[in-house]
Amino acid sequence: MTTFTELGLPKSLVDALAAQGVTSPFPIQEATLPHTLAGRDVLGRGRTGSGKTYGFALPVLARLAAGPTRRRPGRPRALILAPTRELATQIEATIAPLGKVLGLKTTTIFGGVSASPQITRLRDGVDIVVACPGRLADHMRSGEVKLDQIEITVLDEADHMADLGFLPEVRRIMDQTPERGQRLLFSATLDGGVDVLVKRFMHDPVTHSVDSAQSPVSTMTHHVLHLEETHRLPVLVDLTAAPGRTLVFTRTKHRAKSLTRKLVASGVPAVELHGNLGQNARTRNLEAFSSGAAKTLVATDIAARGIHVDDVTLVIHADPPVEHKAYLHRSGRTARAGASGTVVTLMTDDQIADVRDLTRKAGIKPTTTQIGPGHPLLAELAPGDRTFDASPRRPIVDNRPKKVTASGGDASARGGRRGGPAPENRGGQGARANAQSRRGEPAGRGGSSRGSRGGAGRDSFG
Structure with missing residues (x-):
């Protein structure tokens, strides 16, 4: 097996990786x-x-550490663009400890939080900026950051940025980076709007496709549970009360909030993640899930891309997604990095045709079982003793009014061009009117993505 040293990484970076157990x-x-x-x-x-993530983080760190230039106030040396705040935070968490060993400083830039600390860090000087497009563009317009010293630009989840309507902003940002700088683009798919970026900004790129964009993970098992609508909640309670981390996907923000409350009321420690939450609540909830304080995360498609939490053993599609790509991205939250995992889709009678079409396009052949509460298959899919919190806490929510900052605080005050799964959205709650018809969660209906065509509005937990 080829080693990091043989691939050309410097010894200091190889040692830093080994200290984290990455060999x-x-x-x-x-x-x-x-x-x-x-x-x-x-x-x-x-x-x-x-x-x-390591695929682009390692060359960024290695090349900056070896380069002759040094950081300057307001002029970072590397830029990594990501579609969501959570993904930006996770990328920075991966890079920062390795960068510290090499003497490199990193920071994140995204909306929904105060701009002042970001401006302070930029003025102090950083080597690597991990940013969402909207807030970064704000800092560029105010003159707090210039991209003329960028040596490497990375676009992560580029197809997701295209899906969310970020391409115009991304193009404007990329136009401000040196034309001959290195550009890296990593994504699950390289189609659609991504081609526009490739043709405009990349020079004779080398393409590497490790596997098909549609290929399901071999260590992932897929099940479809055919049930009555009234049985949806008790089945979910049974599955989520088992040991281990479970990620449950719903169609809309309202359904995510409602289901979380019902699970908590049933004694299942659960938190929610969707675009209606303020950034502080989103961060707290994701940390609670990561730490194990809450073993179930109920989310819209905001968590389907890029979010990584170790040891998610079960992914449940409480609402089947419309598109097969969404199914694969949601399902990909389990069976990561060689681990195994189980994916469960709940299906009612009026969703049979849609789920059959969905799984066919996704290239999977799930096991379909007609079940009800107490069915023995539930114990096989989520083994272990069911445990319930005798005095469940209320889910963490944040309904406080968002502050509006001069550099892009709240999208609702600025007419936010992007809605819903609140990529970064500069505040997370705005854009209800304009964005819902174009992309993201249909905010007017509290939605996420476009929703399941079958059984809409007839859920037993909404």
């Missing part, structure tokens, strides 16, 4: 590192959980 590269890292370290533009495609 062998994943296939996409092994395929791309020789080109990225040599300064080539690279398109990297691999399914979610395939190791794309």
Whole structure:
């Protein structure tokens, strides 16, 4: 097996990785590192959980550490663009400890939080900025950051940024980076709007596709549970009360909030994640899920892309998604980095045709079982003794009014161009009118994505 040293990483970075228990590269890292370290533009495609973050983080760190230039106030040396605040935070958490070993400073920039600390860090000087497009564009317009010293630009989850309508902002940002700087693009798919970015900004890129964008993970088992609508909640309670972390996806923000409250009322420690939450609540809830304080996370598609939490053993589609790509991205929150996992889709009579079409396009052949509460299969899908909190707490929510900052505090005050799964959305709650017809969660209906065509509005937990 090829080692990081053989791929060309400096010893200090190899040692820092080993200290974190990372000793062998994943296939996409092994395929791309020789080109990225040599300064080539690279398109990297691999399914979610395939190791794309290290795939671009390592060459960024190695090249900056070896470069002759040093950081200057307001002029970072590397830029990593991500579609959501949570993903930006996780990327920075991956890079920061490695960068510290190399003497490199990192920071995140996104909306929904005060701009002042971000401005302070930019003025102090940072090497690597991990940013969402909207707030970064604000800082560019105010003159707090200039991109003329960027040596490497990374677009992570580029297809998701295109889906969310970020392409115009991304193009304006990319136009401000040096034309001959290195560009890396990592994504689960390289189609649609991503081609626009590739043709405009990348020079003779090397493309690496570790596996098909549609290929399901072999260590992931898929089940469809055919049930009556009134049985949806008791089945969910049974599955989520089992040991281990469970991620439950709903169609809308309202359904995520409602289901979370019903699970908590049933004694299942659960938290919610969706675009109607303020950034502080989103961060707290994700931390509660990551730490195990809450073993169930109920989320809209905001958590379907890029969010990584170790040891998610079960993913449940409480509402089947419309598109097969969404199914694969949601399901990819389990069986990551070689681990195994189980994916369960709940299906009622009027969703049969849609779910059959969905799984066919996703390239999977699930096991379909007609069940009700207490069915023995539930214990097989989520083994272990069911435990319930005798005095459940209320879910963490944040309904306080958002502050509006001069550099893009709340989208609702600025007419926010992007809605719903609140990528970064500069505040997370605005854009109800304009964005819902174009992308994201249909905010007027409290929604996420476009929703399931079958059984809409007839759920037993909404």
